[in-house]
Amino acid sequence: MKQLINVPETVVADALRGMAAAHPDLTVDVENRVITRADAPVAGKVALVSGGGSGHEPLHGGFVGLGMLDAACPGEVFTSPVPDQMTRAAAAVDSGAGVLFVVKNYTGDVLNFDMAAELAEDEGVQIARVLVEDDVAVTDSTFTAGRRGTGGTLFVEKIAGAAAQEGAPLDRVAAVARQVSESCRSFGVALSPCTTPAKGSPTFELPAGELELGVGIHGEPGRERRGMMTSGEIADATVEALLADRMPTAPVLALVNGMGATPLLELYGFNAEVQRALSERGVVVARTLVGNYVTSLDMAGCSLTLCQADEETLKLWDAPVRTPGLRWGI
C-alpha cells in the first residue's frame, strides 16, 4: 500500500503541524503532542481530556472544541499516548473545576491514564475517569482485557462534553459519561485490512472473497470470517449482534461509521439497510450520523454504534458543538 507520508517516524508530528495550520481554534503543541482548545482553560468549566493511538482520526484530536473535548493526546499510530502527555493536557485545561479522562478500554491506554491521574492529582488537579468498552464483538482481544472501546467514544465525548459546557460539576459530568458509556453498543466489519506507516504492509490478511465480522479498530480479530455479504446482510448481522447484547428500551442515536476507505456513497447505502434492519426489529432511531468518525487508517468497512438515549441525553446530543470533526448549532 502506498501512503501519503514523508517517513513513518514523522507521521504523527506532520499531522499535528497540519492540524495547527488548518484550525486556528486549536492550540497544537507538536513537540509534546497535546491538542487543546485555544481558549482553554474555560473559567469554571469541567474539562474533558481524551487520547489514544493515532490512526482513528478525526477521533480524538478532531473532537477538541466547544461542547466536546478540551484536550486530546495523540499517541503513535495504534499506540497509547504516554502519561506525561495526559498530565500536561490536564494541567493546561483545568480551570479548577476538575478534569474527566475519557479512556477507551485498551490495556496501554488504561494503564497510562491511571498513572497520569495519580500524577495530576499529586499536582492538585481533581480527576475523574470514564472507561468506554462498547464493542460487543469479543471479550478480551489483542490489546484489551474485557470489551474494546470504539464508536461509543464519540457519544461519550459529545454528550458529557455538552454537560460540561452547560456548567455541570465534575461528579455530574462523570455520571453522564458513565451512563452514556453503559448505553452504547458497537459492532464493526472489515472488508479489507489497514496498513500502518511503520509496517507499510497490511496488518492482517483477508482473502479476496471474505469479510471479518466483529473486527476491532486496529484490525484485531472479530467473531468470524464469512464469504462476502451484501450491504443488507451485513446490516442484519450487525444489528442482530447489537440487539442480542442489549435490546434498547428507548429511542437510539445511531452512528453509521466508516473505517476509512469505504466511500460515503456506500456508507449512505449501508445506512438505508441499517434503518430497515432496526425498524423491522422495533428499534426507534432518534438521530443518525453517517461518516468517517472512528477510523482505522485505510481499512475498508464499517461499524454501527447504537446509544440508547433518554430525553436529557438527546438534549445534550443536540446541544451546540464546534470541533473540526463535529459541528452544529454554532
Next chain:
Amino acid sequence: MKQLINVPETVVADALRGMAAAHPDLTVDVENRVITRADAPVAGKVALVSGGGSGHEPLHGGFVGLGMLDAACPGEVFTSPVPDQMTRAAAAVDSGAGVLFVVKNYTGDVLNFDMAAELAEDEGVQIARVLVEDDVAVTDSTFTAGRRGTGGTLFVEKIAGAAAQEGAPLDRVAAVARQVSESCRSFGVALSPCTTPAKGSPTFELPAGELELGVGIHGEPGRERRGMMTSGEIADATVEALLADRMPTAPVLALVNGMGATPLLELYGFNAEVQRALSERGVVVARTLVGNYVTSLDMAGCSLTLCQADEETLKLWDAPVRTPGLRWGI
C-alpha cells in the same frame, strides 16, 4: 475490491434512501433522484442547483442546505444526471427569483444542463449557468473538452450560495460564481485507482511503486506517472503546477482534499507540507479546509485547490452554512 453494496444497480437509490434517513433537513426524491432543501423554495431567494455523476460524495448532495445548494441531481456513478432531473430540481426550488446551475466541465453534464436550462426557461424559470473548469493538469480529457471541473466546485457552491442566501439577485449571484470559478485552480494526485460498482475492479492500473500526477476525479489520466514520492515532494509538485498556471495576487482559500481512501492522518500531514510549499513561494493562506470533500470513490490520493479571495469573497466564505458535508456559523 470488495464493496459495501447490495447490487451495482441499486447503489445510488440505496444511498439516497440512506441520506433521507440521516438528514431531516433534506427532502430526497429517491425515484426521480433529486435532493432539495426541505424548506425550498425559499421566498425571494435565488436558488442554486448542481449535480453530476455519483461517487464524489459529499459533492453535490452533501452540500444541499442553508447557504449553499438548494438542490442536487445525482447521476449514476461517474455518469451525468439527465435533463429531467435538473428541470425537476429547478422547478422545485425556484421561488421566482431564478436559478443558477453550477456545472462541472464534463461533456455529458454540460450538454444535459444546457438542455435542462432550455426546458426550464420554457416553463418560465429564469436560469443562469456557471461552468467550473479548475483542474490545471490537462486540457481535454476522457470526458472533457477543455479543463475538468473538480475541487473548485466546492468554492463556487459555498461562496455563490452565501451571496444567494444574503439576497443577491440572479445576475449578481451568477457574477460571484463566475468570479470564484475563474479564481480557482486544482491539481490531483492518485496513489491508487478507484473501483466503480458496475465494473467491480479498478478503473485503471497503477503499478505498486508509482503514482499519477494530475489525475482526474474519475481516474482520467494526468500529466505523468512517477516513482513514489514523499508527501513533501507531492506538495511541491502540486503547488508548482498550480502557481505555474496562475500566481495568486491575494490571499487564498485552500482545500486539501482527500480522494476517498487516504486517511485523515495522512491528509493533515500533507497539509503541513502544502502550507510550507506555499509559504516558501510567498503565497498567503487565509483559510484551510482539510478532508474528503470531492472524492473519487475509494481512490487513494489527494488534490489541492487554491481559490484567490478578495475581502468580499472571504466574507462570503465565512458566512453561515448548514449542509451535511459543510457546516459552520449556525
